[in-house]
Amino acid sequence: MSGKRLILPLGLMCWTICAYAGQSRDVRDGETMEAAIASDAPTRIRLVGQRIINVVGNIHSTSNCDGTGQAAAGPQATAQLASPAVNPRGDVMLNCDLDKGEIYVRPVTSNQSKPINLFVSSPRATYNLLLRPAQMTSETLVLRDRRLDAGEAAPKASRQRAAGHVRAMKEMLVAMVGGRETASVQVDRMDVARPLWQEADLRLIRKHQGSALVGETYRLRNTGATTMVLAEQEFDRDGVMAVAIEQHNVRPGESTLVYVIRGGEDTP
Numbered sequence: 356m357s358g359k360r361l362i363l364p365l366g367l368m369c370w371t372i373c374a375y376a377g378q379s380r381d382v383r384d385g386e387t388m389e390a391a392i393a394s395d396a397p398t399r400i401r402l403v404g405q406r407i408i409n410v411v412g413n414i415h416s417t418s419n420c421d422g423t424g425q426a427a428a429g430p431q432a433t434a435q436l437a438s439p440a441v442n443p444r445g446d447v448m449l450n451c452d453l454d455k456g457e458i459y460v461r462p463v464t465s466n467q468s469k470p471i472n473l474f475v476s477s478p479r480a481t482y483n484l485l486l487r488p489a490q491m492t493s494e495t496l497v498l499r500d501r502r503l504d505a506g507e508a509a510p511k512a513s514r515q516r517a518a519g520h521v522r523a524m525k526e527m528l529v530a531m532v533g534g535r536e537t538a539s540v541q542v543d544r545m546d547v548a549r550p551l552w553q554e555a556d557l558r559l560i561r562k563h564q565g566s567a568l569v570g571e572t573y574r575l576r577n578t579g580a581t582t583m584v585l586a587e588q589e590f591d592r593d594g595v596m597a598v599a600i601e602q603h604n605v606r607p608g609e610s611t612l613v614y615v616i617r618g619g620e621d622t623p
Contacts, residue, residue: 379497384480390496394488395465397450399457402477403499406456409476415445415463419453447471447486462488479503523568524597524616531563531570531614540565554579557613568596569617576610585611594618 382388392398400407446469450459462471471486480500530540543562551557556576563570577583583605587598594617602611 378494379499382482382498382500383502384482384500387483387485388498389485389487391489391491392460392462392471392486392496393491393493394462394467395490396493397459397461398486398493399459399495400475400484401455401457401495401497402475402482403497404503405477405479405500407458407475407477408456409481410449410458410473411476412447412471412473413445414442414447414449416441417449417451420449420451447473460486523565527563527565527568527570527616528597528599528614531561531572531616534561534572536563540570549573551575554583567618571615571617573613573615574610575605575613577605577607580607582606585613590615 378390380388380390446463446467448461448463450461452458456477458475460471460473467488469488471484471488473484473486475482475484475498480503482498482500526537527540530537530542534542536542541564543564545559545562547559549557549559554577556578558574559571560574561570561572563572575585585600585603585605587600590598590600590613595615596618597614597616599614600611601613602609605611
């Protein structure tokens with residue numbers, strides 16, 4: 356009896372795994388993909404990250420396809436046309452899962468050897484499937500269009516890089532205004548004169564170095580006889596990513612701080 360108790364669960368486990376085994380295939384818009392399907396059982400077909408909304412092929416009959424993703428029987432029938440007719444010369448029976456955007460296909464006869472051609476469409480692409488009936492258990496055919504995956508990943512990665520860059524600039528500016536170091540930003544103190552205008556004395560007093568950004572803090576003193584009106588655009592040079600001015604109106608003899616963030620080590 357103990358031997359039978361051990362054998363029975365293992366047999367059930369094997370049956371469960373085999374019944375739900377799956378095939379994974381890469382597909383591309385307009386290209387043909389070949390796969391084997393069960394000759395005497397339904398094969399589930401789904402698209403990773405997409406919904407199947409249209410099926411074209413030599414369909415014998417359909418079921419549950421009377422909404423979005425409807426299918427019609429007949430040569431080159433399309434899943435967007437509803438029809439209760441049965442095509443006696445069709446070679447595949449189609450069942451639709453409208454909620455999930457998936458389909459189930461089954462050869463009309465269990466001894467069918469003729470390959471089945473289907474055009475399966477999502478809102479973004481159409482894939483040509485060449486399905487060969489074979490003596491095998493029911494499976495799920497998982498289709499993935501990696502080019503679409505890459506196209507979606509690129510903008511996402513770009514947005515993530517942009518968000519990370521903004522955070523880095525904010526961290527740099529906070530460190531510059533406080534005149535201090537952080538865990539990722541080091542500071543060097545100096546007093547280096549830089550040419551600007553005849554009525555101005557511009558000096559680089561601090562340099563903050565991050566992993567990808569350089570922050571420069573300048574002290575600008577008005578040496579002229581009239582009030583100096585400053586704008587960030589006046590400090591825009593090649594490589595400059597951000598400029599902040601402490602005071603935009605500087606009276607004669609007074610000073611202000613100017614914060615310049617660059618994308619590298621170069622200075623004007």
